[in-house]
Amino acid sequence: MNSDPTVLDNPVAQSLLGTHAHLARRLGQAATYLPEVTTFCALPTEPDPADWADLARLLGSDGFADMFSNAAPAPSDWEPVFVLEGRQMVWPGGRPPGDPGAASDAAIAELGPDDVPDMLDLVKRTEPGPFWTRTVELGTYLGIRVDGALVAMAGERLRPPGWTEISAVCTAPEARGQGHAARLVRALAAHILARGDQPFLHVAEANSGAIALYERLGFETRGPVTFQGFRTP
Known part of the structure; x- marks a missing residue:
């Protein structure tokens, strides 16, 4: 690769x-x-x-x-x-990221247009970053449901040549600590690698918990990134 x-x-x-x-x-x-x-x-x-x-x-x-x-x-x-x-973090190659710890037995399922209302609700509760009504069209999104409720998800976002970004990694407050995020990131990384791309992601520098998780999974920091927003005149 x-x-x-x-x-x-x-x-x-x-x-x-x-x-x-x-x-x-x-x-x-x-x-x-x-x-x-x-x-x-x-x-x-x-x-x-x-x-x-x-x-x-x-x-x-x-x-x-x-x-x-x-x-x-x-x-x-x-x-x-x-x-x-x-910061921008990349998976350096080889096999999918390893398991950093415990994980639940909840099934992982692919999410689609019918799941968008639940996805938007989860994003509103967890604020992982921008997510709109058609964001799901950017790539594959995976989720975990418990008793029918969507409690965790992650998906593909940017797709520069040879790479696929993992994004929208989020878990409902009541479902944290069960390994959902790690399982979803690992599943997405395996999917991306099987397609012939390399996984990468972005994370806010202040989100030390997410950085630690990604490092345990094997992602490496490529460098700092500054996100900016403006209003046009």
Whole structure:
């Protein structure tokens, strides 16, 4: 497996140019996902004023620009919304991540459009990151139900060439401590590796518990990432 890690420097752009092109809106070198899918936007690594202007036209007046991993400074008339420091972690290769500890016997099932209301409810309760009505179209999503209720899930998000991001890893408060997140990440990683891609993920630097879990599973830190959000003029 020889996935080029440099595509992870701008994974949103690489995804929108390739696997997720059918979910993209583009103008010049600016691109963004369809709004029901996710808010992530992409520009060249070193955008010029014309690129920012194209993105503003795509998003419209007072549009939200979710700059996933582009640290370039926005134009002065773009209103800052948030800045979040995080890290990018990669699975270095070989077999799927190992088992870091105990796991429940609850069955893992693939989630689809009919599960979206339950997925949105779980996201609202756990806040793993952006998730919208069509986010499930980005890739495979897996979940665990207990007595019919969705208590944990994780799925695939960005798809730069040779790589697949694991995202939306979350567990309901009443179901934590049972190994659900670890099982779901391992299952997704095995699915990704079987397809010929390498798993990677992003995590907020302040989320030390998630970082520790991913490290126990075998993921390694590739480098820091700054997430930024802006409002267009």
